[in-house]
Amino acid sequence: MGGLKLSRNIGWFNRRVLLIILALSLIVLIAGCTNEQGGNGTVTGTLSKNQxxxxxxxxxxxxxxxQPNKFATERGLYVKNGKVRVVIELENKTGILPAGYGIVEETRYDGLVQAMVPINRLIEISRVQGVKVVRVPNKPVLNTGIIAGKTAVLPKEGGKK
Known part of the structure; x- marks a missing residue:
């Protein structure tokens, strides 16, 4: 009976050590994946401290x-006369763009404003209260007839397959 009692104690000890190791591994994994929030509205870690x-x-x-023009061309950004095309997402759907920054509004829908913005004012504009985010416009995607990884069967002329 004494040998059985000892093996139960060892099994309990192994489970306890295994749980501690798993918990520590999880803590290290989570800590490695998070960014610290800086006090000046920036994220440290993967981003520049000033971004x-x-x-x-x-x-x-x-x-x-x-070389902003070269940089923009290499990344598919539209730049003209020192301004870049961006989408400014406003916190309020009917919000007003900040004045005095040289922003030229092109189109607007539901709190999303596509505009030409001076490159040298992007940082300032992103820090204005009421601006949720400043990003590049999404690129349109051509519908190629592929659905969920399979080729769609499209009807031939006359409506027959």
Whole structure:
């Protein structure tokens, strides 16, 4: 009976050690995946310490580039006369764009404003109260007839397959 009691104690000990190791591994994994929130509205870690949270990374890089036109062309951004086309997402759907920044509104829908914005004002605009985020416009995707990884069977002329 004494041997059976000892094996139960060892099994309990192994489970306890295993649970402690798993808990520590999970804590390390979570800590490694999180970013610290800086006190000045920036995220440290993967972003530059000066990059505003509300400004998309590629736009921040554009503001820091010594050759903004070349940088924009390489990344598919539309730039003209020192302004870049962006989407400004406003916190209020009927919100007003901040004045005095040289923003040229092109179109608007439901709190999303597509506009040409001076490259040198992007950081300032992203920090204005009422602006949720400043990002590049989404690119349209051509519908190629592929649905969920399978080729769609489209009807031939005359409506017959």
């Amino acid at each position: 505003p949270v509300k400004l998309e990374s590629v736009l921040y890089q554009l503001t820091q580039s010594t």
